[in-house]
Amino acid sequence: MRLSSTNGxxxxxxxxxxxxxxSGGVATVNATPSSISISGNVYTLGLNLSGTPSGAETLTVVxxxxxxxxxxxxxxxxxxxxxxxx
Numbered sequence: 001m002r003l004s005s006t007n008g009x010x011x012x013x014x015x016x017x018x019x020x021x022x023s024g025g026v027a028t029v030n031a032t033p034s035s036i037s038i039s040g041n042v043y044t045l046g047l048n049l050s051g052t053p054s055g056a057e058t059l060t061v062v063x064x065x066x067x068x069x070x071x072x073x074x075x076x077x078x079x080x081x082x083x084x085x086x
Contacts, residue, residue: 004044007067009039012044013038018045018061019079030081032064 003013015033022029028050035046045061062079063069069077 003071003077007070007076013043013069015045017064019064020045020047021060022057023060024056026053027053027057029059051054 013036015036018031018036019031019035020033021031030048030050033045034048037044047059062081063077066079067076071077
């Protein structure tokens with residue numbers, strides 16, 4: 001599904017449309033991704049990590065706001081999600 005930064009389905013996603021956080025472990029991450037690349041329906045975000053990850057970290061990715069990311073039919077992505085950690 002192609003995502004966009006506007007309700008009308010246009011506007012490419014930008015790094016400012018995402019918010020990153022880490023819980024657990026010892027590494028930290030900048031809240032804004034360092035880069036974004038899009039290939040078809042795959043969105044890849046670059047991370048700016050500080051510290052050496054211990055493996056206990058959980059990375060969470062959410063839209064930066066309630067109107068940051070939309071699907072093709074104009075539905076805004078929720079900032080509260082249950083499948084956005086890795």
